[in-house]
Amino acid sequence: MSQRHPSFEPTLLPPDEGELELPALPENLGFSEEHQLLRDNARRWLSERCPISEVRALAEGRGELQRGLHGELGQLGWLDLAGPGDEGLGPLHIALLSEEMGRSLLPAAYLPSLWALTLLDVAGSPEQRAELRPSIVSGNRIATVAASEADDCWDPAQFRSRARPAVEGFVLQGEKTHVLFAAQADVVMVPCREPTGTIGIFAVGLDAPGVSVQPELGVDATRPAARIELDDVRVARSARMVGDGLDAWRALESTACTWLAAEMVGAADAVLELTRKYATERFQFGRAIGSFQAVKHPLVDTLIAVEQARSLTLGAAALLCSGARPASVAARMAKAAASEALALAVKKGVQLHGGFGFTWDCDVQLYFKRMLQSRGLFGDAVHHRRQLAARLLGAQS
Amino acid sequence: MTGGLAETEELLEFRRQVKDWLADTKPAPPSFKLPQTFLEVESAEQLQYLKSWQACVYDAGYLGFDVPEQYGGRGVHPEKKRIVDQELARAHAPFFVNHLALGWVAPTLLAYGTEAQKKRLLAPLLRADEIWCQGFSEPGAGSDLASLSTRAIRTKDGWEFTGHKVWTTLAHFSKWMILLARTDPDAHKYAGLSFFLFPMESSGVSVQPLLKMTGEGGFNQVVLDAAPAPADCLLGETGQGWQIAMSTLLFERGAAQGASRERATVFLEQLKRLLSLARRRQRDGRSVAHDPVFRDRIVQLWIDVSAIAFSGARSSVPELIAERPMALPLMDKLVSSEWNQRLTELACEMLGADAALWLDDPNAPDGAAWPRGFMNSFGMTIGGGTSEILRNIIGERVLGLPKSK
Numbered sequence: 001m002s003q004r005h006p007s008f009e010p011t012l013l014p015p016d017e018g019e020l021e022l023p024a025l026p027e028n029l030g031f032s033e034e035h036q037l038l039r040d041n042a043r044r045w046l047s048e049r050c051p052i053s054e055v056r057a058l059a060e061g062r063g064e065l066q067r068g069l070h071g072e073l074g075q076l077g078w079l080d081l082a083g084p085g086d087e088g089l090g091p092l093h094i095a096l097l098s099e100e101m102g103r104s105l106l107p108a109a110y111l112p113s114l115w116a117l118t119l120l121d122v123a124g125s126p127e128q129r130a131e132l133r134p135s136i137v138s139g140n141r142i143a144t145v146a147a148s149e150a151d152d153c154w155d156p157a158q159f160r161s162r163a164r165p166a167v168e169g170f171v172l173q174g175e176k177t178h179v180l181f182a183a184q185a186d187v188v189m190v191p192c193r194e195p196t197g198t199i200g201i202f203a204v205g206l207d208a209p210g211v212s213v214q215p216e217l218g219v220d221a222t223r224p225a226a227r228i229e230l231d232d233v234r235v236a237r238s239a240r241m242v243g244d245g246l247d248a249w250r251a252l253e254s255t256a257c258t259w260l261a262a263e264m265v266g267a268a269d270a271v272l273e274l275t276r277k278y279a280t281e282r283f284q285f286g287r288a289i290g291s292f293q294a295v296k297h298p299l300v301d302t303l304i305a306v307e308q309a310r311s312l313t314l315g316a317a318a319l320l321c322s323g324a325r326p327a328s329v330a331a332r333m334a335k336a337a338a339s340e341a342l343a344l345a346v347k348k349g350v351q352l353h354g355g356f357g358f359t360w361d362c363d364v365q366l367y368f369k370r371m372l373q374s375r376g377l378f379g380d381a382v383h384h385r386r387q388l389a390a391r392l393l394g395a396q397s
Numbered sequence: 398m399t400g401g402l403a404e405t406e407e408l409l410e411f412r413r414q415v416k417d418w419l420a421d422t423k424p425a426p427p428s429f430k431l432p433q434t435f436l437e438v439e440s441a442e443q444l445q446y447l448k449s450w451q452a453c454v455y456d457a458g459y460l461g462f463d464v465p466e467q468y469g470g471r472g473v474h475p476e477k478k479r480i481v482d483q484e485l486a487r488a489h490a491p492f493f494v495n496h497l498a499l500g501w502v503a504p505t506l507l508a509y510g511t512e513a514q515k516k517r518l519l520a521p522l523l524r525a526d527e528i529w530c531q532g533f534s535e536p537g538a539g540s541d542l543a544s545l546s547t548r549a550i551r552t553k554d555g556w557e558f559t560g561h562k563v564w565t566t567l568a569h570f571s572k573w574m575i576l577l578a579r580t581d582p583d584a585h586k587y588a589g590l591s592f593f594l595f596p597m598e599s600s601g602v603s604v605q606p607l608l609k610m611t612g613e614g615g616f617n618q619v620v621l622d623a624a625p626a627p628a629d630c631l632l633g634e635t636g637q638g639w640q641i642a643m644s645t646l647l648f649e650r651g652a653a654q655g656a657s658r659e660r661a662t663v664f665l666e667q668l669k670r671l672l673s674l675a676r677r678r679q680r681d682g683r684s685v686a687h688d689p690v691f692r693d694r695i696v697q698l699w700i701d702v703s704a705i706a707f708s709g710a711r712s713s714v715p716e717l718i719a720e721r722p723m724a725l726p727l728m729d730k731l732v733s734s735e736w737n738q739r740l741t742e743l744a745c746e747m748l749g750a751d752a753a754l755w756l757d758d759p760n761a762p763d764g765a766a767w768p769r770g771f772m773n774s775f776g777m778t779i780g781g782g783t784s785e786i787l788r789n790i791i792g793e794r795v796l797g798l799p800k801s802k
Contacts, residue, residue: 291801307728314711336700
């Protein structure tokens, strides 16, 4: 499996009409019977292990996040991201799994751990990989990534968190927002600006002195997040990833965007199916409401948005598997499209369930809340379209 | 290289060949104005120019990659067809005037025609020696096509047709019409229809031009008054008309595999033209290409055309569409026609009040291509199944929602 990681170049390159030549996708989009089996197994396992009733129980405070669940994901081999020269799951496998998890609203730190593994694989030292990789892959250690800062800042070039060299390593100072599963995690990957202007990525234990985790009180009970404050946190030299931090981050962005897009497509599809079913069962004026065009047409528009987003996501995942440079553009397109598709699905989902849709008891609200968070992770649609515009039309003057 | 699957060496060589041939052979633009699409061909000189071009491409061996050789085609090679279509689009070559015939008459003939019909009709169709039009819609039967009333009566020598067809593109130049008519008025609405290959040179045929909102011609009404045709003009069986027409409509809507990818190339060329416009246009002292509102709208079009292309590639992997196999094919025409409408509308918005400058005004940006294209875009969101009907069909066939009645 190719290990070239596509990097998203800075936006100061002149506009390139070559970008309009859409990339050739790999044969069969790289999809094989193995992928099919994985997807089918995942859907089956998730429907038993994580029915919507469990998600609802969590949201209603009748259940708890289960750390053991994470271990089960490890046992299934789903955290086994293919590292350099390794066997394991590729970007397309993960995208297919993510879609199923989005469908189920699985309350587990699946993607955050994979993000951490991505960084480790691209930029970690052999020692870091040896120490951290096996336990993250097995699910025994929960890892996450601090990807954003205040004011919706997802661009490391704008980060204010700093790392300065010290006698035995580095000292980290700053604040990170929306760190997924930080209160449950063991290790967090933290990008910081360094005095020379580079980005350093540090593997930091969440129990390290100076690290304070403040859970955010979010609407989405299935994906808790926290603010992390780093107050003169001293880390060893070996905590710093050795590869180019910015390159590694750009690689992470491409995979993170693609996998989040897949997850949002799965969630949108679930809402579409809920609403579709309701439209066939709810009768008014002597007929199923789905027979009215005012109900039928928005469902079709949702279907179109979901299928378009799915095509973009699968294409981006296929390009990531082949290590193609255009993957980064496709990843951003997928994230933007999937964010919009999920937003449309939940809006129409609530609206078309009528009065019931407005209540706590309708399951669409669970997906609505996932949308509020997910669409903004690693940058929302506006953010990515702005980046794409710079790519296509040059930096905005 | 437009979101399709990666090509073999053989196909890459073929692509090079096509490119070279086009570079040598593409005709110079004519002195008169050409229509933007096959829907607006008005004059004999426009027709002649376009027929010559199609014949030229056919004679060079680059047309007919979906028709078996024994009928005058080049054998069925969808990848080669795709490559030719892409390179033609990239080279901004003239379109094929026999578009309707190529796109949906030929596949219909291949699916339902007798050997004699296929041998007689396909080669001249490919070469544009014989132009085809489509007699489906009537003044009283548009979206509700099955309610049509054009009557076909069996006579001693064959058939006799009486009725009124409308929106018949290219009828004024056509040798043949695919004609949907009622053979059994007592049968159930769908069961009483039959499909015919009607010779337009019959007596009793009157073709009257209709004008589009742009002032262009290209389509017509066709009045049939006891117009005769031989017995062998029936396609398939009597009573099979609706079934055949539905498959024709599927072809028309681009359900054939690969249509999305070809369309994506054409759309990319359109997007390039839009980018060029954005860079050249100034508003309030700066380039439209630097206006954040327009930048976002342009990027949305780029994302959506990428989705169209990737959906085309996804369609060829059965496992990736297995849960809703009809979704992408049924969405194709709807999504594409609306994309085109959004693009041409955006261009008009970029032009501000200059969008009102028309074809002969020396200051009309890009020769008024954008307001012309925007208005003409409604031909595609209405014709071949309105966007509203298509949403009904998708809602019913893909989402399983009950019919609206």
